[in-house]
Amino acid sequence: MNRNLPVTDRIADGVPTGSPEEAAALIDDDATLVLSGFGRAGYPKAVPLALAASDRDLSLTVISGGSVGGEVDTALVEADAIERRFPYQATPTARTAVNDGHIAFHDRHISRLGDEVAFGHYGTPNVALVEAVAVGPDWLIPTTSVGHTPTYVHSASRLIVEVNDAQPLELQLLHDVYSRATPPNREPIPLNAPGDRIGSPRISFEPEKLEMVVRTDRPDKSYTFREPTETDEKIAANLAAFLADEVERNPLFASSVNLQFGVGSLGNALMGAFNDVDFGDRTVAYYGEVIQDGLLDMIDDDKLVSASAASLALSREGQERLFADIERYAERVIVRNADVSNNPALIDRFGVIGVNSALEVDLYGHVNSTHIAGTHVANGIGGSGDFTRNSGIGVIALGSTAKDGAIPRIVPMVPHVDHTEHDFSIIVTEQGVADLRGLAPRERADVMVSQCAHPSFQDDLRDYLERADKGGGHIPHDLTTVFDWYLD
Amino acid sequence: MNRNLPVTDRIADGVPTGSPEEAAALIDDDATLVLSGFGRAGYPKAVPLALAASDRDLSLTVISGGSVGGEVDTALVEADAIERRFPYQATPTARTAVNDGHIAFHDRHISRLGDEVAFGHYGTPNVALVEAVAVGPDWLIPTTSVGHTPTYVHSASRLIVEVNDAQPLELQLLHDVYSRATPPNREPIPLNAPGDRIGSPRISFEPEKLEMVVRTDRPDKSYTFREPTETDEKIAANLAAFLADEVERNPLFASSVNLQFGVGSLGNALMGAFNDVDFGDRTVAYYGEVIQDGLLDMIDDDKLVSASAASLALSREGQERLFADIERYAERVIVRNADVSNNPALIDRFGVIGVNSALEVDLYGHVNSTHIAGTHVANGIGGSGDFTRNSGIGVIALGSTAKDGAIPRIVPMVPHVDHTEHDFSIIVTEQGVADLRGLAPRERADVMVSQCAHPSFQDDLRDYLERADKGGGHIPHDLTTVFDWYLD
Numbered sequence: 001m002n003r004n005l006p007v008t009d010r011i012a013d014g015v016p017t018g019s020p021e022e023a024a025a026l027i028d029d030d031a032t033l034v035l036s037g038f039g040r041a042g043y044p045k046a047v048p049l050a051l052a053a054s055d056r057d058l059s060l061t062v063i064s065g066g067s068v069g070g071e072v073d074t075a076l077v078e079a080d081a082i083e084r085r086f087p088y089q090a091t092p093t094a095r096t097a098v099n100d101g102h103i104a105f106h107d108r109h110i111s112r113l114g115d116e117v118a119f120g121h122y123g124t125p126n127v128a129l130v131e132a133v134a135v136g137p138d139w140l141i142p143t144t145s146v147g148h149t150p151t152y153v154h155s156a157s158r159l160i161v162e163v164n165d166a167q168p169l170e171l172q173l174l175h176d177v178y179s180r181a182t183p184p185n186r187e188p189i190p191l192n193a194p195g196d197r198i199g200s201p202r203i204s205f206e207p208e209k210l211e212m213v214v215r216t217d218r219p220d221k222s223y224t225f226r227e228p229t230e231t232d233e234k235i236a237a238n239l240a241a242f243l244a245d246e247v248e249r250n251p252l253f254a255s256s257v258n259l260q261f262g263v264g265s266l267g268n269a270l271m272g273a274f275n276d277v278d279f280g281d282r283t284v285a286y287y288g289e290v291i292q293d294g295l296l297d298m299i300d301d302d303k304l305v306s307a308s309a310a311s312l313a314l315s316r317e318g319q320e321r322l323f324a325d326i327e328r329y330a331e332r333v334i335v336r337n338a339d340v341s342n343n344p345a346l347i348d349r350f351g352v353i354g355v356n357s358a359l360e361v362d363l364y365g366h367v368n369s370t371h372i373a374g375t376h377v378a379n380g381i382g383g384s385g386d387f388t389r390n391s392g393i394g395v396i397a398l399g400s401t402a403k404d405g406a407i408p409r410i411v412p413m414v415p416h417v418d419h420t421e422h423d424f425s426i427i428v429t430e431q432g433v434a435d436l437r438g439l440a441p442r443e444r445a446d447v448m449v450s451q452c453a454h455p456s457f458q459d460d461l462r463d464y465l466e467r468a469d470k471g472g473g474h475i476p477h478d479l480t481t482v483f484d485w486y487l488d
Numbered sequence: 489m490n491r492n493l494p495v496t497d498r499i500a501d502g503v504p505t506g507s508p509e510e511a512a513a514l515i516d517d518d519a520t521l522v523l524s525g526f527g528r529a530g531y532p533k534a535v536p537l538a539l540a541a542s543d544r545d546l547s548l549t550v551i552s553g554g555s556v557g558g559e560v561d562t563a564l565v566e567a568d569a570i571e572r573r574f575p576y577q578a579t580p581t582a583r584t585a586v587n588d589g590h591i592a593f594h595d596r597h598i599s600r601l602g603d604e605v606a607f608g609h610y611g612t613p614n615v616a617l618v619e620a621v622a623v624g625p626d627w628l629i630p631t632t633s634v635g636h637t638p639t640y641v642h643s644a645s646r647l648i649v650e651v652n653d654a655q656p657l658e659l660q661l662l663h664d665v666y667s668r669a670t671p672p673n674r675e676p677i678p679l680n681a682p683g684d685r686i687g688s689p690r691i692s693f694e695p696e697k698l699e700m701v702v703r704t705d706r707p708d709k710s711y712t713f714r715e716p717t718e719t720d721e722k723i724a725a726n727l728a729a730f731l732a733d734e735v736e737r738n739p740l741f742a743s744s745v746n747l748q749f750g751v752g753s754l755g756n757a758l759m760g761a762f763n764d765v766d767f768g769d770r771t772v773a774y775y776g777e778v779i780q781d782g783l784l785d786m787i788d789d790d791k792l793v794s795a796s797a798a799s800l801a802l803s804r805e806g807q808e809r810l811f812a813d814i815e816r817y818a819e820r821v822i823v824r825n826a827d828v829s830n831n832p833a834l835i836d837r838f839g840v841i842g843v844n845s846a847l848e849v850d851l852y853g854h855v856n857s858t859h860i861a862g863t864h865v866a867n868g869i870g871g872s873g874d875f876t877r878n879s880g881i882g883v884i885a886l887g888s889t890a891k892d893g894a895i896p897r898i899v900p901m902v903p904h905v906d907h908t909e910h911d912f913s914i915i916v917t918e919q920g921v922a923d924l925r926g927l928a929p930r931e932r933a934d935v936m937v938s939q940c941a942h943p944s945f946q947d948d949l950r951d952y953l954e955r956a957d958k959g960g961g962h963i964p965h966d967l968t969t970v971f972d973w974y975l976d
Contacts (some may be wrong), residue, residue, distance in 0.1 A: 015629050028702075084926070099962050104928035109877075109910050119740050119880070121925040183839030183880060184744050188676030247862065256672050342742065344878065345833030351671030366905065374901075375961030381910050389597075389877075390832065392607070392671060415967060417854065417905035422597050422869050437609040438572070440592035473863030474587050479903060479971040486967050 037145030039311030043253025065147030354387030374415025394424030526635025527799030553635030683794025842875030864905025882912030
């Protein structure tokens with residue numbers, strides 16, 4: 001153990017400890033639980049499993065910061081213990097339960113979720129259930145994510161902490177916990193550059209809140225990324241070519257480039273691909289929601305001065321790589337509150353280039369990120385709206401087709417809208433780049449078909465536009481046939 | 489003339505002057521013009537009319553801050569002089585030309601428009617055409633709006649100023665011009681309370697930009713508001729009842745209430761109605777996009793400590809009332825840059841209650857603010873997205889029906905989405921209030937039907953939901969019949 005760390009003891013003397021079962025017994029059957037966890041990292045594991053293994057008739061409301069592992073979203077769902085779930089779920093079991101209407105679910109913008117919980121939009125949280133690397137009588141240090149944990153600890157009446165020996169104590173070197181005051185006394189967040197630190201590694205709490213500390217030794221259920229496909233690589237190449245031109249042209253990028261990439265395999269592939277882009281003598285930083293493996297390469301190659309996010313959403317290999325050399329990575333990696341990482345004002349002030357994926361995009365630039373065929377939720381919107389809307393340049397990147405080319409992802413009208421035509425202007429597929437800035441809807445549709453749609457669907461899309469144009473209007477549509485693309 | 493004003497001369501010595509026709513001749517046939525004007529106030533009048541009266545073959549790109557008068561959006565359109573138009577239009581003539589596809593139009597969030605122009609999303613603006621109460625060699629003072637004028641003056645290569653004698657010199661007492669730096673050196677906007685001042689009454693420019701000053705004497709084409717209808721009054725009463733409870737419950741409103749109301753007759757009626765609401769000993773301020781007549785009542789009755797906006801969108805009577813007593817009103821009325829009035833960070837920091845209207849809302853909480861039947865644009869999104877998304881409490885207020893009850897405004901799925909289910913949670917009609925916080929889509933739909941829909945459409949909506957539910961999913965829809973409501 002590194003004795004130079006500010007905190008070296010996992011559990012301070014005098015803190016109440018107990019077993020996962022004893023902690024679970026402290027939670028009411030119909031409690032509203034607020035959990036640590038973001039980017040499937042740093043979530044509680046032992047107490048959820050103990051709750052799931054109990055024979056109690058639970059109807060919990062479970063609010064996490066973002067994505068968490070199967071200990072919550074599989075085990076507790078299979079135990080029929082969750083009645084309500086916000087704001088994100090990412091396991092097949094939870095997804096099925098949500099789509100069946102068995103679990104009441106709704107997803108919100110990450111940047112606003114903390115406030116919504118704090119201001120009682122979901123009632124009063126009873127218990128905060130939080131994973132930590134270390135805990136004292138009135139503080140804790142989070143593990144692989146900070147996310148909304150500070151806000152949740154502050155909002156909940158009671159606190160249960162899981163101290164996880166599988167999470168290295170050195171994680172304290174990465175964290176920058178900063179808490180905002182309640183409006184109207186809320187100050188601007190005093191972060192002047194993406195890589196600065198303004199807070200502390202610790203989350204403070206009122207000592208009387210702490211009910212029990214449970215000790216565990218169970219790693220995060222980490223991400224698995226597919227190898228970049230040929231499509232991923234073409235998307236990355238098209239995006240890189242666009243950005244190379246844009247940073248030369250746009251005064252926003254005169255001296256620096258601040259990047260964000262969305263969560264997932266495409267996001268990770270794009271992060272990796274950007275290691276090869278020449279940004280000249282500009283300072284390049286990452287200011288995003290999660291840190292994925294691709295960023296570690298950019299740090300190792302000295303291409304990135306800093307990487308700031310709310311979570312370490314790494315693969316197992318990436319986690320081992322980070323843990324093995326954490327003091328070095330800590331010089332450039334910062335893990336923050338999600339309401340700082342995703343803050344609209346900071347995304348704007350840093351002139352971020354925000355790159356996020358989606359399920360499908362329509363001809364006029366509306367984006368469906370969440371609901372397959374408009375009805376069946378995939379995961380959730382996460383922070384994609386925070387970045388898409390507030391970035392200096394908002395980009396949606398996706399393949400032009402799904403299911404081996406059988407299904408188009410450029411469609412006449414998306415049946416669910418998460419990001420509107422007003423929010424961003426750049427769409428990239430493996431076919432090309434649609435730069436919609438300054439274009440009217442009819443022009444947008446033309447560029448979307450010719451630049452972004454797969455050739456095998458271009459004729460169908462042009463037929464649709466011809467049909468739609470008969471009805472006139474600013475955004476031509478034929479409402480009779482607009483969703484035929486989804487119907488058999 | 490009040491000799492205590494900082495500036496008492498309309499046109500400083502040595503500034504180049506000319507006729508509207510001479511100024512118009514300085515503008516290229518295919519120029520990109522950036523205009524002052526916001527909330528149909530403070531826009532240039534003489535030079536657009538001179539351009540319209542010329543027999544030139546013009547194909548102008550016209551970018552205003554927001555809504556402008558018929559001198560631009562009727563006269564220039566009738567002269568077939570406009571090829572492109574951003575980001576808002578509000579005359580029947582312009583609307584028809586846009587919906588016919590004759591003018592290329594696109595509307596953007598007000599908060600981001602200034603940056604988009606400054607960073608070249610619409611090319612390089614050739615000429616800024618700006619109305620002023622006074623002008624000097626390297627400065628001007630705007631008239632009844634500030635809007636995006638500072639950014640446009642800064643972005644354009646050349647400048648033509650209309651000094652309008654119909655606009656009182658005392659308007660300089662209202663203005664607070666503040667300019668942000670380009671990211672990544674952009675500081676937080678140092679505004680600590682809605683009524684503070686952080687800038688100057690003047691817009692500065694490089695003296696070599698100023699090509700010509702034209703003198704005019706022509707008032708704004710001011711707003712006309714209909715008298716509040718019975719529906720308006722019921723909406724106001726429902727909203728007031730909701731807010732009276734909410735400010736008691738929500739820690740956000742412990743000491744103050746900062747309101748915003750959207751532009752238009754309903755917005756004005758709501759502003760008027762809020763004069764009767766008892767907010768206890770809380771400080772009540774307005775932090776919005778435009779100042780309408782209703783706010784003057786609240787100021788006169790000492791209910792409002794300040795009213796901050798980007799424009800004075802007053803009726804003729806309201807304008808006369810303000811002008812007659814402008815020094816008194818100047819103690820509480822502030823007219824700002826639109827990228828300050830609509831700034832996401834400030835709307836968040838002040839915990840604004842944002843109330844905006846819409847064309848229609850769907851059962852799951854998606855909002856159509858702009859496109860009738862999804863195709864024909866009405867006006868534009870304006871700042872409704874800035875406030876709906878970033879407010880502490882975002883409210884959409886609208887009547888439950890249109891066309892004397894013939895058309896429902898609560899529908900299964902809106903055919904154009906401007907604000908998503910993720911962005912806000914409160915919908916108010918004359919029927920009641922749908923508080924969607926913490927509800928899943930199926931629950932949202934139930935509340936929307938029972939609380940907000942007109943009774944004459946509730947059965948149809950329930951039939952739709954029953955049909956939709958057969959397909960399952962998180963957001964049940966029947967894509968085959970979802971738009972039958974728009975088809976005859």
